[in-house]
Each structure stands twice: as structure tokens, then as C-alpha cells.
Amino acid sequence: MGEILLQINNISVVYSDVIRVLKGVSLSVEKGHIVSLLGSNGAGKTTTLKAVSSLLKPENGEVTDGEIIFQGKNIQNQAPEHITRQGIIQVLEGRQPFKYLTIEENLRVGTATRAGKPYKQDLEMVYNYFPALVARRKSLAGYCSGGELQMLVIGRALMAHPQLLMLDEPSLGLAPLVVKEIFQIIKKINEDQGATIILVEQNANMALQVAHYGYVMENGKIMMEGTAKELSDNPDVKEFYLGMAASGIAKSYKDVKSYKRRKRWL
Amino acid sequence: MDFFLQLLVNGVCVGLLYGISAMGFVMIFKSSSVLNFAHGELLALGAFFFLALITWAKLPVLIAFILTLVGCFILGFLIERFFLRPLIGEKLIFVIMLTVGLAAMFKGLILLIWGGNLHTYPDFLPEAMALKLGSIYIAPVYSATLVISVLFLVLFGLFFKKSSQGIYMRSVADNQKAALSLGVHVRRVFALSWAIAALVASMSGIVLGIINGVNVHDLSSIGLKVFPVVILGGLDSIGGAIIGGIIIGLLETFTGGYISPSLRDVVPYIVLVFILLVKPYGLFGLVEIERV
Ligand SMILES: Nc1ncnc2c1ncn2[C@@H]1O[C@H](COP(=O)(O)OP(=O)(O)OP(=O)(O)O)[C@@H](O)[C@H]1O
């Protein structure tokens, strides 16, 4: 196994001091890999990412147990300014452009972690990955299409030179062709730059095509993990996430017999 | 006709000042959603700092002006750091009460040191600064106001459009969560907006002091005019603040010139009430982009 970039050990996350959303989540991310985090609505995928990026605080959430280790250092509950400056950038769910800034200004905000350094070359790099953005450089982000915005927010994150890029449902609400394009670019970014990527997705099919490794979450716990191949061959994953069910009747996850809760080290 | 043009020019000049000072108020609101009720007192503080520097310390005017701006910039920074920051995340009403408290404190401080009388700056603007356009005469204060206001507008335009810091500030106003996720130092942006707000307020305070004389009650009530200005311009639009300022400035000078000088200061508030009844979100508020 290669070098571990991020290690999450048995973390719990509580919102507003009472709502326990993550109940002992552990996962590890190898450097240079794309790791996919799958699971249905409300499973706790976004919360897991926010625990790493420390964006829980504005929502009154907190990591109460366990530890998050990035490049050998404990980072849980640090201020987001510190986390981002260590190279962890989260691309928020639902695209969050700065609506009243132009595309290029949006990209420039991505340089906040290294303010004052040159950024022209990085703009070039982003425009290379996303040629569709070039023509819209000067238009307000608020008027761009969903596909353009997804490219924008990924590009914006790349401007920060992230060590670890966390993408939260980049396929949300996009046409299949656009999704395909974006996933190809994600793959390319990973290959060209050796960027480590955590990819949260509902679209398990696409995600497992580009990922090296995957985790399946349900109800604030990791239920399953394996290489992308193992997961896509797994009958339960096939049934629940890849839409290849034989029966077509929606069963509850817990009814599946072959389904075993993943062993944790606690 | 000449009288009309004269009022027009004076109104635009004063209005630009109102607009620029309101811009500071809007900036704080946009970045941190705080309504600053101490705005007028910041204006007054600037005017009195300047007074102290040129009469007590006897500094040359330009140096005193720059020192006042720098001093108020730092003051704004400190206000945010020591008074506002501990309240981040608290209920808005506490924060507003805090700014009301700050207002009382600053006013008290000024009264303690300078008293409530009218002070005047020595006459330092050379008559050569006056402009004559045909039959209209623009007094030195007004032409100086025009020059300074335009300079400020250009500088701020460049700052917000071109500099990275300016773009980070706009990003926080636009989408605070996204800014946070990219590592923008949001608290620093709050501090910077207080600093800039205090700077522009002090600038307006000094110039209004030159025009009307320096009196703590007058200056702090001029600060209150920021409300009609921003209601007119839209609370969230910096450009709107400038337009709102000019409209209020014009309304005031025309009322003063054609109707009655004693109605002058009431008119902005009458307008305010009317607008609130008809268009509660202001005339020039940002058009919400809805497609995302
Ligand atoms: N700020 C919050 N306060 C309280 N509960 C929250 C908060 N944010 C999320 N939750 C709850 O935590 C659970 C997990 O939410 P999370 O957003 O992490 O799920 P998710 O896996 O990302 O789902 P989706 O696929 O719908 O985005 C949900 O039940 C949600 O209601």
C-alpha cells in the first residue's frame, strides 16, 4: 500500500450538541488515489467531508470523538483557514459560485490560501482543463449554466493547488453527457497532477469508473469498502447503487442478508 | 437658471460625500450583516481628529489629512477586533446594541474633549481652487470635494475590481460559506471592512466639517442620513449607495434653496418613509440573480 495522505479514525460528529450524525466513521485515503464515498441521501457523506475541512463549525457541528490525521498531523476541529492552508480544499455540494463575481474573479478567489503569489499560470491551467470557461471569463457566474458552474467550482479549487481535493456530488443535476465530461476531467486532473481526490457521489456508476477505491456509507457509518472493481462487482452495490436490481422492489438495506456491517477496529 | 445650476453642483458634491460615507456602511453590512449605528460618530471622530491635528499639533493640512485617514483606518480595525469579533455568531440584536453603545461612547468622548460647541477649521483651501464655469461659481470646498470624491471612487473601484484583497472581500459578501471553503480569511475581511468604513467616514467627516463646521451633534446626525441613503440605494449595493447619496444631496440642497432651509434636514426622512411604504427593498437594490 502506498503512502496514506488522510486517515480518519472512528470519528463522531454531533450537530447542535445533540444530533449525532456520524457514528464512528473510519477511512483512509492513499496519496494519488481517487477515493469514492457512496451512499444515499442523508447517509453522512457531506458531513464527513465537512469534518475534514472544518466547515462544520458555521453549522454548529463538531467532531466529538476520534481523530483526523492529514500528512501525519492531527487536524480535527482546526479553523478552516488553517485546514485550507495545509492543502485541503472542499468543493461544496450544489455548486456555490460567487454569483456577482465574474468567472475569472471566481477563479481568483481560489488563490486565497496563497494570496500575493502569481496566479496567471494557474488561470491558464484551469482554462486548459475547462475550455468552456474561456468564452465566459467576463460574465457573472450567476448567469452561467449548471455545467459551467460545476467546472468553475472545480477550477476554483484547483487554483489553490490542493493536496487533497474533496468533491461533493459534482454530478448533481447535470445532463449525462456533461457528467461524463466532468468525470473525465477529474480523472485527468488526478493523473496529470497526482492530485488526491475524495469523490462523494450518488452516481455510483460514474464514480466507480474513475475511482481506485470506494467506501459505502449508510446512516452515519461505513458499511462496506473495497477497490472500485470489488464494489462494482458486489451484488448489493449493484442492486442499490448501480440500479441493476433483479427484483426492482426497493428493499431496505438491512434486509439484505449478505450484507455485513464493516468491522471497525474498536 | 444660474441659481438652479449652482444648487445642482453643490447638491452633487454633498451627495457624493453622503454616498461615499454610506458606502462604508454598506460594506460592513454586506460582509458581516451588521448595521453600524455608530456610523455618524465615526464621521465625527474623523472630523475632530483632523481638527486636533491641524489646530493643536499644527501639522500641515495634507499630512494631517493623511494621518487622520490612517488613524481612522486603524481605529476601524481595532473596533472590529475588540468589540465586534467576540460577538460573531451571536444574535443580531446584541451586535446592533453594541454599535449603539459604541456610538454613545464615541460621542461622549468627543463631548468630553471638545465640548458640544461649533468649531471651525482654519481657512486653508486656496481661492485658486474655486472653479468658474460660465456664470456658475464653484467654491473651493466644493471643487475640493469633487476631486477627493472622484479620487476615492476610482481608487475603490480599482481596489474591488482588480486587487486580490478586494476580490476576496466581495467573495465574502457574495457567499460566505464558499469563501470559507476556499480559505478566505473571513474574520480578516470583516476587520478590513470596518477599517475601510471608518476611513471613508472620516474622510466625509472632514469635508463636511469644512462645509458646515465641526460640531459633534451635527456630524453624528449627518451620519444618520446614511439610512435614507442606503434605503434609497438598496442596502446591499455599493453603487446604489453612491446614487442614493447624490439623490439625497440634491433633494436637500434644492429644498434648502427653493423651499425653506429649515426643511432641508427633514426631507431625506420624508423620502425615506415614502420609499419604505412603496418599495421596501430600496430603489436600486441588487437584482437577485435567481437562475442558480
Ligand atoms: N446542520 C445540521 N444540523 C442538523 N442536522 C444536520 C445538519 N446537516 C446535516 N444534518 C443531518 O445529518 C445527516 C447527514 O447529512 P449529510 O448532509 O452529511 O448527508 P449526505 O450523505 O451528504 O446526503 P446527500 O446525499 O443528501 O447530500 C442528515 O440526516 C441531515 O439531516
Ligand SMILES: [Mg+2]
Ligand atoms: Mg451531501
